[in-house]
Amino acid sequence: MEAFQYRGDQLYCEGVSVAELAEKHGTPLYIYSQAALVGSLKALQDAYAEVDPLICYSVKANSNLGVLKVLGDHGSGFDVVSGGELFRVQKAGGDPGKTVFAGVGKSDPEIAQAIEAGVLMFNVESEAELESIARVASGMNRVAPIALRVNPDVDPKTHRYTATGQKESKFGLDIERALRIAETVKDLPSLTMIGMHMHIGSQITTVEPYAKAVAKGVDLIARLRAMGHPIAWYNMGGGYGIAYRGPEAKPVKEFADAILPGLKATGCRLAIEPGRVIAGNAGILVSRVLYTKQSGDKRFLIQDAAMNDLIRPALYESFHRIWPVTVPPGLPAPPADYEAAIDGTEPWDVVGPICESGDFFAKDRALPPLDKGALLATLSAGAYGMLMASTYNTRPRAAEILVDGDAARVVRRRETLDDLVAQEIGL
């Protein structure tokens, strides 16, 4: 079942009317579908079933406790990049033993917190970090499980801000360096190298980069084992792309087919760190049209959601489908093809109230004429949406709703103005 679909002229999330939720809870409003979250998790579990994968949902994509709880309850592990994300996983009842700790800049207190919690392994990104983990673990009389994050030096063909697996990236270790560092790990009794990690980028829509990366990984694992390291985990990272416009990304099964043969040759257990592919199409952002205006030949739809609520278009010029929650007579549900002309529409810039020209959700987007008060749905907003939100222009952050069938509950209440100044002291 599609989680978000039109019934007649009305957009629904599962069994709940989006317009009614907006009426009740106000806008901007994030709405998530539990069926979509669980459905994508299950699609991954099924695609990799033959190797009994550990899906470590990448918390950075959407860290709402309600979302984490649903995923944890359905067997997901987690990928965290900070003590804060680990705290969230634990708050949501997630299992630290199924959690990997990644990130280029782990502090000593965060390392200690993760050892204490009993994370499955640390993804190590530099020699200096390796030393810190060894020192902290030794001080706690513990042995920390680690995986080196290796840069396979493949081009993931994605936005330059979300490419990570190339040699010149700030992430991970190039293969030669990884091998050199692996030698030193043998002399550090507070570390045990049980895995190898790769993450090549995000919103990757083709399978070739993964196939290339795995080929390099297979070879590297053999060399690490030859040094005596008990490599039992191959962590393939995240990055599996989703459909923002149409069917631009491959189904998860095709990624699995590219990864599995190499993985099986290593005899390792597979971990993956998907974020976007689980949460992205499980969420929408609902906004209300405040004003329409024309400037020269340009038409602007000024809505109450802005770059502080969803920064992706401003930061990456990313595309999100936008369509009215109540479809005006004669128009279809959101068009499958945005490049084609759509009768009854005209080009609009969809912008927010923030004082920056970068505050837009879409430029020259085909939309029907809409009046003040109309509701708009920005689709594919479940990943890297709310948790990249800020309070810029002193705008309280949106509320978040989780829908399960015919039931909807608030999983984060709307911020108040008092919330916004609560930390400011010393007047």
Ligand code: LLP
């Ligand atoms: N593992 C690691 C080590 C990562 O750095 C990331 C994402 C993931 C897993 C999850 O990647 P995913 O499966 O979600 O693609 N804010 C950007 C995306 C940044 C991704 C950062 N790392 C956006 O809105 O497109």
